[in-house]
Amino acid sequence: MRPFTYDRAEDVTLAARAHTGQGQTDAPVQFLAGGTTLLDLMKLDVLRPDRVVDITPLKARHSEIEVTSAGLRLGALASMASVEDNPEVKRAFPAVAQSMALAASPQLRNMATLGGNVLQRTRCPYYRDPSWAECNKRKPGSGCAAIKGFNRQNAVLGVDDRCIAQYPGDFGVVLAAFGAEVEVAGPGGARRIPFHTLHRPAGQPHLEHSLQPGEVIIAFRIPGGATARRSLYLKVRDRQSYEFAIASAAVGLDLDGGVVKQARIGLGGMAYRPWRAEAAEAALVGKPLTEDSAHAAAEIALRGAVTHGHNDYKPELGRRTLVRALMQAAKMEA
Ligand SMILES: Cc1cc2nc3c(=O)[nH]c(=O)nc-3n(C[C@H](O)[C@H](O)[C@H](O)COP(=O)(O)OP(=O)(O)OC[C@H]3O[C@@H](n4cnc5c(N)ncnc54)[C@H](O)[C@@H]3O)c2cc1C
Structure with a gap:
């Protein structure tokens, strides 16, 4: 690991003085929260910050878990374990x-x-190993070794010829x-941004x-309601535990006598960034939730998938994962 300066930010105002760059993956100043992504990548020599600003003191004010009829408000410094174990979250929002x-x-x-967690970096092997010269994520303009390489885990949605991470x-x-929505605080004060604008598209x-x-x-603020109560997260991976998704689906359904009033669909393991399948959601509305309607929605959700050989299996796995998630959600007591 390379030498770096370590500072602690006791509050948001002090954290905001950190010059963390304009969203670069390897910005020279990085916040340290749990450190489980950052330190990993520093040891691999993928991230090389000059300065690490420890924001764990912010836990005191920004780790609360609030469950109301409007939905969830989850402090960004909350541990994943504290959310997983919260009985109210389990009841009001199983998918979370x-x-x-x-x-x-x-x-x-x-x-x-x-x-x-939301700002963790890709697990693309060509990104995580600096001995590969070609990686546009690490080194802009160098190319993408994954496109012609071993790309079994790589994305099929939202990709282009510069990156398939x-x-x-x-x-x-x-x-x-x-x-x-995401609540952020910084030099310009506090603001809220839609989550779908947090991760940049490929390009x-x-x-x-x-x-x-x-x-x-x-x-993070997550709207509640009927789709939240009847929600689930289905994850498919190479082994049953301690593994990243090769396909996953987050779904929520509001049903009236078996007919879909509202649907929510997100796909994991498939895309360049967290992926919402809005056209597939719309295709379900007003129809009974059946195997046929779920299959039709899954076709729409994976439309436009681009594969590169080793990951040719992904669109079909993505469709099957989504169908299974929808059928399981339909059977839930909500
Ligand atoms: C072996 C292994 C298996 C894993 N499996 C999974 C898995 O199956 N599913 C999954 O989802 N994750 C998985 N992860 C990833 C893990 O969940 C993340 O490493 C973790 O959530 C990152 O959180 P952290 O607090 O440790 O972040 P850190 O490592 O401290 O920070 C990560 C990045 O986010 C930035 N950052 C952190 N907090 C903030 C903030 N509040 N505001 C702005 N920027 C911030 C930091 O500057 C840094 O760039 C796995 C990790 C490992 C090592």
């Missing part, structure tokens, strides 16, 4: 609790925070599906997110 419980390992979930997180898929792979320099995420 499940997206935590199915991620990583208990030890990691005790350390890892929600803010760090897969967004690896679970919680972000739920946030995308349910139209969450400039070395730019990860849309936060301004010094902005720190302090909370």
